[in-house]
Amino acid sequence: MHTYPGNIHVHSRYSDGSGSLEEIAADAAAAGLSYVITADHETLGGLPEEAIRHGVAMLVGIEINHSHCHYVALNLSEFIPSNDENPQLVIDRVNEAGGLGFIAHPFEKGSRYLEKGRAYPWKIWPVFRFQGIEIWNYTSHWRGRDPSLLKTLYWFLFDRKGAMDAPSSECLRLWDCYNIHNYRITGIGSSDAHAFPYNLGLFKVKVFTYRYIFKTINTYIVLEDELSQNFELAKQQIIGALREGRCYISFDSLHSGSGFSFYAAAGDKIVQMGGEITARPGVCLHVKAPARRSQIRLIRNGRLFKVCDGSQAEFNVAEPGVYRAEVFFRPLLRRPRPWIYSNPIYLR
Numbered sequence: 001m002h003t004y005p006g007n008i009h010v011h012s013r014y015s016d017g018s019g020s021l022e023e024i025a026a027d028a029a030a031a032g033l034s035y036v037i038t039a040d041h042e043t044l045g046g047l048p049e050e051a052i053r054h055g056v057a058m059l060v061g062i063e064i065n066h067s068h069c070h071y072v073a074l075n076l077s078e079f080i081p082s083n084d085e086n087p088q089l090v091i092d093r094v095n096e097a098g099g100l101g102f103i104a105h106p107f108e109k110g111s112r113y114l115e116k117g118r119a120y121p122w123k124i125w126p127v128f129r130f131q132g133i134e135i136w137n138y139t140s141h142w143r144g145r146d147p148s149l150l151k152t153l154y155w156f157l158f159d160r161k162g163a164m165d166a167p168s169s170e171c172l173r174l175w176d177c178y179n180i181h182n183y184r185i186t187g188i189g190s191s192d193a194h195a196f197p198y199n200l201g202l203f204k205v206k207v208f209t210y211r212y213i214f215k216t217i218n219t220y221i222v223l224e225d226e227l228s229q230n231f232e233l234a235k236q237q238i239i240g241a242l243r244e245g246r247c248y249i250s251f252d253s254l255h256s257g258s259g260f261s262f263y264a265a266a267g268d269k270i271v272q273m274g275g276e277i278t279a280r281p282g283v284c285l286h287v288k289a290p291a292r293r294s295q296i297r298l299i300r301n302g303r304l305f306k307v308c309d310g311s312q313a314e315f316n317v318a319e320p321g322v323y324r325a326e327v328f329f330r331p332l333l334r335r336p337r338p339w340i341y342s343n344p345i346y347l348r
């Protein structure tokens with residue numbers, strides 16, 4: 001199997017981001033990414049620019065809705081209008097147009113330093129027929145921490161990783177809940193990168209550049225074949241992996257997520273993330289973490305099931321359930337930090 005890191009939910013000059021697609025692609029290439037999915041607010045203006053640029057597959061999506069219920073959709077060739085009050089209608093229209101969509105930053109909280117505390121959470125539940133959910137959004141996470149100005153400055157100047165503690169437990173619970181009820185929702189990590197400059201008196205400062213943010217929260221897709229150099233084929237490979245949940249999220253600032261794997265094996269049969277296997281004795285879940293100082297946690301039906309220290313673990317499981325893996329990174333002399341989140345494997 002081959003894994004490819006990418007960054008999802010990036011804003012460009014087509015809305016309120018600061019970079020052109022060409023510049024974003026160059027920064028993504030420098031950060032070692034294989035694909036980027038842009039999601040400009042209520043426009044597919046960048047669509048004619050979709051291509052492989054600097055070796056990076058640049059897919060153009062859209063972020064639909066204004067004041068809440070933001071929905072990141074891709075694989076669209078037609079514009080889907082916003083409908084804040086009826087987000088189910090937005091989801092259904094995206095599906096009818098052949099797209100797939102992700103609920104963006106569903107539990108976002110505001111920061112007193114930005115837009116007077118304004119936030120853009122998903123306010124209308126329940127909704128159905130969406131394909132995925134952002135379980136860890138870099139920009140939104142910073143916004144929601146909302147510490148004192150001193151602490152913010154400390155994080156920003158000395159410990160940017162420190163601000164990113166873990167995905168919100170509400171969000172993980174919601175994701176698990178949908179999957180326990182067999183909705184098969186793909187969890188993704190995203191950046192919501194804008195790279196906009198802030199005015200500081202005479203100076204303009206870009207707090208988080210694209211290049212920096214592309215080394216933070218990424219979504220790795222898992223492919224049987226190599227990612228094609230033909231754009232249309234690569235696009236279908238990326239969309240296929242995201243649709244099926246053949247992907248995982250890594251907070252790459254701690255350590256690269258490259259080399260992680262999670263699969264089920266039973267005899268000759270191998271099932272990757274997003275897949276289903278019949279529950280029976282002899283099913284083994286294999287987890288490989290890309291760093292020796294790892295703690296592997298197996299989650300079953302949303303609850304911690306087993307924990308194992310080290311870079312490799314095998315779990316014999318016979319019970320049906322929704323199994324996913326989390327890996328915590330263990331820096332020297334510090335507590336383990338949430339790092340990698342797999343998509344589930346379904347034992348039925």
Ligand SMILES: [Zn+2]
Binds near residue numbers: 063070104105120
């Ligand atoms: Zn948003």
Ligand SMILES: [Zn+2]
Binds near residue numbers: 009011039063192
């Ligand atoms: Zn956004």
